[in-house]
Amino acid sequence: MPRPDTPYSVDNVSMGTQERNALNGIVDIIYGANPTRSKEGNLQQALDVFRLMYKRGTRRWVKKPFFRIGREGDGPVVFPSSSP
Helix, strand or coil, rough: CCCCCCEECCCCEECHHHHHHHHHHHHHHHHHCCCCCCHHHHHHHHHHHHHHHEEECCCCCEEEEECCCCCCCCCCCCCCCCCC
């Protein structure tokens, strides 16, 4: 399956260069782990991870200082690297 294209907006909120680069990196990692899965499946998983790491602001995405892994948000705390 081909690698999914990285969108320029998520949930109707535009992304800046840093946010789009972060999502592009997530897409690369997920596609690399699941190259035979559908584009839509890989992109949806990448968007789910992106939404864990970023919160929707009024007009843009804002990186969270930390987030929790788990279905209910009650798993371990993750402090993402400050590099894009």
